[in-house]
Amino acid sequence: xxxxxxxxxxxxxxxxxxxxxxxxxxxxxxxxxxxxxxxxxxxxxxxxxxxxxxxxxxxxxxxxxxxxxxxxxxxxxxxxxxxxxxxxxxxxxxxxxxxxxxxxxxxxxxxxxxxxxxxxxxxxxxxxxxxxxxxxxxxxxxxxxxxxxxxxxxxxxxxxxxxxxxxx
Numbered sequence: 030x031x032x033x034x035x036x037x038x039x040x041x042x043x044x045x046x047x048x049x050x051x052x053x054x055x056x057x058x059x060x061x062x063x064x065x066x067x068x069x070x071x072x073x074x075x076x077x078x079x080x081x082x083x084x085x086x087x088x089x090x091x092x093x094x095x096x097x098x099x100x101x102x103x104x105x106x107x108x109x110x111x112x113x114x115x116x117x118x119x120x121x122x123x124x125x126x127x128x129x130x131x132x133x134x135x136x137x138x139x140x141x142x143x144x145x146x147x148x149x150x151x152x153x154x155x156x157x158x159x160x161x162x163x164x165x166x167x168x169x170x171x172x173x174x175x176x177x178x179x180x181x182x183x184x185x186x187x188x189x190x191x192x193x194x195x196x197x
Contacts, residue, residue: 071096080106091116101126111136120146131156140166 070092073083080093080102090108098106100122103113110132113123120133120142130148134156138146140163143153150168164170 069096070098074098080108084108094118099126104128114138120148124148134158140168144168 070083070088074093074096080098083093084090084106090103090112093103093106094100094116100113100118103118104110104123104126110123110128114136120138123133124130124146130143130152133143133146134140134153140153140156140158143156144150144166150163153163153166153168158166160170
């Protein structure tokens with residue numbers, strides 16, 4: 030570990046140096062050493078450190094969700110979407126973080142999960158989901174018409190076929 034004026038990062042942490050002091054630049058050491066010093070992610074978050082900064086240090090997405098980093102923080106921080114899915118991030122949370130349906134489908138979210146998250150049937154079709162997957166998700170593939178509308182269409186078709194035929 031890097032030493033700062035004779036002290037290691039662990040010793041500085043043990044000596045009461047706060048994350049706020051770190052953030053203000055009163056103490057200088059390499060960001061990668063935070064993890065080696067076992068600095069709690071909750072304290073780093075409270076000190077104002079971004080998910081991106083902690084990702085660079087080697088923190089996994091799962092380590093950052095517990096102290097309150099949002100899914101959006103982690104997306105902006107550059108964590109892979111598949112890793113976020115593995116931590117339990119829902120399709121809805123990822124959608125709210127501006128992740129597209131196509132990306133979510135590529136990492137294994139089902140058509141039903143995407144539909145529940147608020148994506149449209151058209152977006153699911155554009156992701157390449159087939160008819161069976163769409164039906165299983167609850168998408169109505171064929172719209173049923175009311176009996177009155179069907180009868181009106183039949184009469185209109187009959188008139189076009191034989192305009193001289195008397196109406197029933």
